[in-house]
Amino acid sequence: MGRYTGPVEKLSRREGVELFLKGERALNGKSALERRGDAPPGQHGQARRKKPSIYQTQLRAKQTAKRYYGIREGQFRRYVQKANRMHGVTGEELLNLLERRLDNVVYRLGFAGTRAQARQFVNHGHVRVDGKKVDIASFLVKEGQTIAIHGPVREVAAASTELTGVVSGWLQTDFEALEGKVLRLPVRSDINAPVNEQLIVELYSRL
Structure with missing residues (x-):
């Protein structure tokens, strides 16, 4: 699949967190997430399930990280594999690689x-x-x-x-x-990102 070229603010609404994909617009509080709330995009909006499955939660964590850093699936998977081979905590090593x-x-x-x-x-x-x-x-x-x-x-x-x-x-x-x-x-405390790295590690451990 190629790189996403559609409206980027839809991605923030889909994940329910500000991904800062629109730059100045988000900093000025004018993003779609601020104006419309965290309802997923769609003609009438779609209600979020009250209790998503563990897999859904892990998947959304992965998608949030990919979209936040602008990385495709294959490359992201390679980062996870590389982090898993490193000596530190896998999730923190993953964020270290993405930040660098x-x-x-x-x-x-x-x-x-x-x-x-x-x-x-x-x-x-x-x-x-x-x-x-x-x-x-x-x-x-x-x-x-x-x-x-x-x-x-x-x-x-x-x-x-x-x-x-x-x-x-x-x-x-x-x-x-x-x-x-x-x-x-960078260490984990340096990284201000809306990413739950532990959920990502758990997701890839089951694939």
Whole structure:
């Protein structure tokens, strides 16, 4: 299945949480989730079941994470498998991998209004890691690396920094230079994401 290209606010309503897929619109409290509530999309809205099954709850947790980070099923499954082979807690290792994606780091640094925009910056070659062009959105950053925005998108990136609040403690940002640094690898307390990683791990353990 290809990448979803429909109205992105439907995804937030479907999961019942704000996924920040619309950038400034969500920050200004104008998202569809704010205006219409968490009823699933549809012509008349659809009532949520009062007591979903365990599988449904786990599935929704996975879909929320995939949509939040903008990742397809096959790639997401590979992240889960990789996290399972690591030495730490599988769910936390999974979030660590997702957070270290270059497109997510560009977004977390405040250089893009959405992860989709950050991914576009990376794919079009406007991001440098330690001074070298990296055009792979799934590139995993490491401790000590620097990330900078180059080229004609600098003006767009500079506008995005105006909407940025607090940058996560594992990152450091120079808004004027449009450059950031990975101070350390993220831990669970650094990751403010509407994701229940334990449910995701439980889901894949039964597949």
